[in-house]
Amino acid sequence: MGRPRLAVFKFASCDGCQLTVLSLEDELLQLAEAVDICYFLEASSRMEPGPYDVALVEGSVSTEEDLQRILEIRQNSRYLVTIGACATAGGIQALRNWGDHAEFLRCVYAKPEYIRSLAHSTPIAAHVPVDFELRGCPISKQQLLEVLAALLAGRRPKTPEHAVCLECKRRLAVCVAVARGVPCLGPVTQAGCGALCPAFGRGCYGCFGPAAQPNLAGLTNHLQAAGMAPRRLVSGLRLFNAAAPAFQQESDRLAALEEAER
Amino acid sequence: MVDQATADEQYLAKADFQVLLDLLAGEGYEVIGPTLGEGAIVYGPLRSVADLPRGWTDEQEAGHYRLVRRNDEAWFGFVVGPQSWKQYLFPPRTRLLTAKCEHGTWKMQPAEEPVPKYAFLGVRACELAALDVQDRVFMHSAFPDPHYVQRRQQALVIAVNCTQAAPTCFCTSMATGPRCRQGFDLALTELAEGFVLEIGSPRGRELAARLPLAPASEQQCRDAADARAQAEQQITRHLATAGLRELLLSNLNHPHWDEVAARCLSCANCTMVCPTCFCSSVEEVSDLLGEQIARERVWDSCFNPQFSYVHGGLVRHNIRSRYRQWLTHKLATWHDQFGTSGCVGCGRCISWCPVGIDLTQEVAGFRAAADRALFDRRPGAGEHAASVSGQGRGPSGLSASRPFLQQPRGEAGRPLPDEAPELGQSDAPGSESPRSTEGR
Ligand code: SF4
Ligand code: SF4
Ligand code: SF4
Numbered sequence: 195m196g197r198p199r200l201a202v203f204k205f206a207s208c209d210g211c212q213l214t215v216l217s218l219e220d221e222l223l224q225l226a227e228a229v230d231i232c233y234f235l236e237a238s239s240r241m242e243p244g245p246y247d248v249a250l251v252e253g254s255v256s257t258e259e260d261l262q263r264i265l266e267i268r269q270n271s272r273y274l275v276t277i278g279a280c281a282t283a284g285g286i287q288a289l290r291n292w293g294d295h296a297e298f299l300r301c302v303y304a305k306p307e308y309i310r311s312l313a314h315s316t317p318i319a320a321h322v323p324v325d326f327e328l329r330g331c332p333i334s335k336q337q338l339l340e341v342l343a344a345l346l347a348g349r350r351p352k353t354p355e356h357a358v359c360l361e362c363k364r365r366l367a368v369c370v371a372v373a374r375g376v377p378c379l380g381p382v383t384q385a386g387c388g389a390l391c392p393a394f395g396r397g398c399y400g401c402f403g404p405a406a407q408p409n410l411a412g413l414t415n416h417l418q419a420a421g422m423a424p425r426r427l428v429s430g431l432r433l434f435n436a437a438a439p440a441f442q443q444e445s446d447r448l449a450a451l452e453e454a455e456r
Numbered sequence: 457m458v459d460q461a462t463a464d465e466q467y468l469a470k471a472d473f474q475v476l477l478d479l480l481a482g483e484g485y486e487v488i489g490p491t492l493g494e495g496a497i498v499y500g501p502l503r504s505v506a507d508l509p510r511g512w513t514d515e516q517e518a519g520h521y522r523l524v525r526r527n528d529e530a531w532f533g534f535v536v537g538p539q540s541w542k543q544y545l546f547p548p549r550t551r552l553l554t555a556k557c558e559h560g561t562w563k564m565q566p567a568e569e570p571v572p573k574y575a576f577l578g579v580r581a582c583e584l585a586a587l588d589v590q591d592r593v594f595m596h597s598a599f600p601d602p603h604y605v606q607r608r609q610q611a612l613v614i615a616v617n618c619t620q621a622a623p624t625c626f627c628t629s630m631a632t633g634p635r636c637r638q639g640f641d642l643a644l645t646e647l648a649e650g651f652v653l654e655i656g657s658p659r660g661r662e663l664a665a666r667l668p669l670a671p672a673s674e675q676q677c678r679d680a681a682d683a684r685a686q687a688e689q690q691i692t693r694h695l696a697t698a699g700l701r702e703l704l705l706s707n708l709n710h711p712h713w714d715e716v717a718a719r720c721l722s723c724a725n726c727t728m729v730c731p732t733c734f735c736s737s738v739e740e741v742s743d744l745l746g747e748q749i750a751r752e753r754v755w756d757s758c759f760n761p762q763f764s765y766v767h768g769g770l771v772r773h774n775i776r777s778r779y780r781q782w783l784t785h786k787l788a789t790w791h792d793q794f795g796t797s798g799c800v801g802c803g804r805c806i807s808w809c810p811v812g813i814d815l816t817q818e819v820a821g822f823r824a825a826a827d828r829a830l831f832d833r834r835p836g837a838g839e840h841a842a843s844v845s846g847q848g849r850g851p852s853g854l855s856a857s858r859p860f861l862q863q864p865r866g867e868a869g870r871p872l873p874d875e876a877p878e879l880g881q882s883d884a885p886g887s888e889s890p891r892s893t894e895g896r
Contacts, residue, residue, distance in 0.1 A: 224744045339744060347746045352739075356724065356760040359810075363728030364548040364755050368494035368538050371810045373521045381723035381810055395494070406761045409721045409775060416519075416719075416811040 198247035198346065201233035203267055205253025205260050206287055206315060210332035211278035212236045212252050221339060228346055244270030248345055254280040254287060254315045261312075261321065268322035273345055276318045277338070279331040283403050284437035287315040291437060317437060326351055331401035331434040334386050354385045355406035358398050362389035370397055377417055379430065382408035382440075399433055404440035414448060424448040424455075465677055466669040469650040470531070473505050475668055480575045485612060488544060489577035490532070495523060497537040499544075502577060509534065516622040516803065519812025532578060532646050535622045536802050540731035541576055541583060542590060545607045550753045552738065557747045571603075575612040579640065581633030582625075584615060585800040586731035588639055592794045593734045612659065615640035619683040621690035624803030626816060629695040632800045634687040645680035652680035695801065695816045696823065701788040703822055708780065712821050717776035719811055724757035726805035726813075727782065732798050737763070758782055783815060 202212055216237060218225060225231075232242035249271035255264060268274055276282050284291070290298060295313035299306035318324055328337055337353050344351035354360075358380035362369065370376040370392050378397035380389070384405040391398050404410070414427050431445040468476070480487050481503070489502040492509045502508065514534045515522045526533050551567035579587070587608075594604035615636040618625075627633030636643045641660035644651040652672045655661050672680070727733040737756040742749040756763050758781045764771035772778045790798030799815070806814045 221744055228744050336741075340741070343742050343744050343746060346744065347742070354760075355762055357721070359723040359725050360728065360755070360757065360760060363725065366498070366539060366543060366548065368496045368498065369521075369725065369808055369810065370495075372519060372808050373495040373523075373538070378810070381721040381725075407722065407774070409718075412719050412721050412811060 197228065197230045199232045199242070199245070200229040200248050200250070201242075201244070201246040201267075201271070202231075202236070202250045203233070203252065203263075204235070205251065205264070205281065205318070206256035207253030207278065207280040207285065209236060209252070211281075211328075211330075214277075214332050214335055214338060215250070218335060218339070225342065229342075246271045248273045248275065248342070251276050251281050251318055252278055254284045254317060255312070255321055256287060256315045257311050264318060264321050273325045274318075274322065275326045275328060275341055275345075276324050277328045277333050279329065279401060279403065279434040280315075281318045282327040282329055282438070283435040283441075284315045284317050285331075286434060286436075288437040289432060290315060292432070315437070328353070329384055329402040330386055334388070337386055356385055357381050357405045357408075358383045358385050358387065358389050358392070358402070361385045361387070362392045365389055365393060367393045370395060375420075377422060377430065379413075381405075382410055382413050400431070400441065401434045403435040403438045408440050410440055410444035411447075414444060424452040428452065464655050465672040465680075466653045466655075466664060467650055467672040467676055468644070468653050468667060468669055470505075471650075472668045473651075477502060477504065479663070479666055480612070484573050485575035486572045487575045487577055488541075490534070490537070492523070496521060497523065497534050499537075499539045499541070505531070508532075513620075514622065516624045516807045517812075518624070518806050518814045518817075519809055521807050528648075530619075530646060532616045532644075533620065535618060535620070535625060536580055536583065536804060538729055538804070538808055540729070540802075540804070541579065541587060542731050542734075544572075544574055544576070545587075545604050545611070546590065546594065546601075546734065546736075546755075547603075548755045550603055552751045552753055554748070554750045571606045571610070573610045574607065575614065577614045577616075579613050579615045579636075580618055580802075581615070581636045582627045582630075582800045582802040583731060584613070584636055584639040585627075585630070585632035586802065587613070589732040589794070589796055589798065589800065590734060592796065593732075597794075612663075613640045613642075615643040615656075617643060617645040617680075617684050618687040619646055621687045622803060622807075623692055624806045625691050625801065626693040626695050626803060627801040628688065628691050629693070629697060629816075630797060630799055630801035634691070635684055645683055647676060647679050647683065650676075652676055693803065693816055695799075695819060697787075697797070700819065701791055703819075703826060704784050704788045707822055707826070708784070710822065710825065712818070712825060713776045713780050715821075716779055716813065716818055717774065720775050720779045720813055721811060722759045722761070722775045722778050723810060724759035725808050725810060727757040727759055728755060729804040729808045730786075731802060731804070732786075732800060733757070735763070758785070783818065786815070787819070 202215060204212060229248070231238070232240070232246060235241070249267055251267065251274060255261060279285050280287070291314045299309055303309050319327065326341060328341060330337070340353060341351040362380060365388065367389055371378040374395070376397040378392065379400035380392060380398035382405055383398050383400045384402040386402045417427060418424060428445045428448045431441045435441050436445065477487055487502045488499055490497050490509055491500045491502065491507050492512065493500060497509050497512065497514060508531050510531050511526050511529045512534060513524050513526045514537060515524050516535070521538070551569060553564055553566050555562050555564045591608065594601040595608060617636050618634040621634060638656065640656040642663065643654045643656055653664065653669065655664050727735070735756050735758060736753045738751060738753050740749055740751045758764070758772070759778050761770055761773070772781055786798040790796065
């Protein structure tokens with residue numbers, strides 16, 4: 195039996211997650227040894243046709259062609275792993291889900307008639323079954339290695355689903371929310387980044403999306419009581435993972451609240 | 457309690473304090489104590505008296521902590537911060553072993569991390585109590601933890617009596633402070649120009665013999681007693697402990713749990729900062745080819761949903777059950793397990809809860825309800841087991857309990873437009889730039 199065949203595909207995205215694959219550096223040679231990298235346009239012009247054992251998919255579905263392409267990829271892949279916030283929750287481009295698509299096209303492009311895109315940016319899992327979702331904007335190198343190692347070993351990947359706070363405390367960082375009054379999404383955001391932002395004195399921006407069973411209202415009620423306008427909370431929740439169901443529902447609830455107050 | 461000077465009290469001038477640090481370093485100790493860092497007073501290496509947060513204090517309330525400049529130059533003029541000594545004795549991450557597969561055979565290698573010889577300087581009374589609580593867990597239990605035992609046995613403890621208290625402190629309720637009574641090698645009470653020093657162990661006596669000490673004068677002993685009394689007088693928070701275990705365990709299905717669950721984020725901060733919480737998980741990481749693995753023990757918490765995962769689902773599948781686990785373990789079942797409360801009254805979980813949940817208030821809530829005789833009086837302890845084991849299959853389970861193939865997410869909605877995100881920036885109302893980093 196040959197080495198497992200790996201393919202890396204891009205949809206609407208910034209390429210940052212694919213770059214994480216390339217920046218594996220120390221492990222890249224081992225990876226090339228362990229798998230046959232059949233399709234990875236960011237790294238090589240080699241384009242082997244499927245079937246693939248593992249497809250890593252970056253980016254959200256944003257055009258008519260994407261809709262077709264993701265079906266083909268799914269059909270050609272044993273395991274389909276989405277990588278990053280775009281692929282798992284629509285990405286920053288999902289902000290257009292709340293806007294007027296035609297209006298955006300008119301404002302941004304000199305010749306909007308050349309642009310063919312869908313009115314919504316949607317996660318891959320909205321279109322095809324996904325075997326594993328790797329969160330993050332961008333994904334974490336360690337988690338990527340864990341998923342690949344797990345798939346190679348034939349076991350289920352293990353990535354934490356708890357809040358960032360646990361990682362923050364394990365690295366002995368001081369809570370920015372309590373000690374500096376910085377609004378922080380850490381308590382409702384899934385771990386994986388190693389509490390990068392809090393460790394540098396910034397609040398968590400939620401780039402790994404909602405943690406398991408997040409209490410969004412618990413956090414936003416508290417921040418509102420501390421004087422934060424719902425409008426600002428809506429902005430905070432609609433960022434990298436605006437279309438993740440938990441963030442989306444809470445931002446919609448707050449937006450309706452804001453509207454009602456007006 | 458009458459706080460009288462003992463014949464054993466000595467005086468160490470601040471001008472001579474560096475001698476103590478140098479002596480400890482000379483004996484091979486890594487001296488750890490309070491120091492400024494990241495907007496709070498944290499524990500770290502102390503090489504010189506200049507590393508102490510001299511002239512700083514902490515302002516604490518539920519969900520609130522700020523470093524504030526004092527109007528004097530006190531060396532220990534603050535209480536406890538976000539960290540505790542547990543991070544040295546029970547580190548957040550401990551490598552247990554590594555294993556390598558060579559020619560088809562696995563070789564296990566126990567991790568041989570050097571065990572530093574610590575001298576803890578500035579241990580408060582509630583922290584002495586917390587060390588004792590963790591000793592019961594890690595040292596005096598049926599399964600002593602070798603990592604903890606070794607670190608603990610060679611650690612030297614220099615206590616500092618509190619001379620002020622924060623609004624979050626309630627050591628008097630838990631009978632753990634503010635006076636340091638046992639569990640130290642040396643104990644200090646700070647005066648303006650020096651420290652009144654007490655000896656608590658043979659090791660402390662040896663050390664004291666090599667310090668430039670003078671017998672403490674009557675006046676110095678009186679001043680020290682006054683300073684300690686001030687801390688006690690400043691304590692305002694109270695936790696009524698009488699009948700607490702029964703109160704909690706007989707109200708496992710009380711609606712108040714739902715009320716607190718609506719506020720609690722299940723973020724685990726309270727358990728991370730608690731000096732007695734001892735939960736951990738063992739993780740294994742492998743290289744890509746599965747030929748080398750490392751096994752590590754990391755801090756974990758009953759607030760982590762995955763922590764209660766057993767085959768098939770989560771035992772504590774909602775915040776209500778997780779908050780209940782935390783509070784009842786701390787204040788009730790800890791007694792059954794270790795013969796003491798799991799809470800020493802340090803107030804960390806109150807200050808460092810991002811939404812300011814205060815266990816003393818929650819307990820007061822249960823008490824008030826009990827006094828109003830509004831309790832749901834269905835059976836207690838037996839029901840606990842039943843309700844816990846019946847919680848495995850909620851609709852809100854983690855994806856850990858979902859099939860390997862994840863469900864497709866729904867289409868995104870089309871609500872209101874909005875402007876640029878602001879969360880995460882320190883310009884929110886009530887925020888301020890950290891004052892701790894000044895001059896550092
Ligand atoms: S309260 Fe929770 S984290 Fe703390 S020791 Fe008990 S079960 Fe563990
Ligand atoms: S439960 Fe809270 S007050 Fe009690 S010891 Fe733990 S952190 Fe301190
Ligand atoms: S009580 Fe506070 S610190 Fe503890 S898990 Fe709940 S929100 Fe987090």
